[in-house]
Amino acid sequence: MSKRDKLIERILNGKNDITPDEAVKILEYFGYKAKSPSGGSSHLTFRKKNALSVTIVLTQNPLKPYMVSKLQAVLKNEGY
Secondary structure, three states, rough: OOOOHHHHHHHHHOOOOOOOHHHHHHHHHHHOEEEEEOOOOOEEEEEOOOOOOEEEOOOOOOOOOHHHHHHHHHHHHHHO
């Protein structure tokens, strides 16, 4: 099982130790593109055509449960 598969499993199981860097890796793997607001911010919004947008707060380590829920929705949308 690859590191990515283990990370996907942790997200799907609702683990509370997901870091912003791990979330970014998963979203980029599935083709989401990051956009940072102008003026600088600790938030990144990921978008993909015909999919939900996801905002990650880079200073939240680990991610809050509602952000993990959004990642779970992305994974379910991708067929996991």
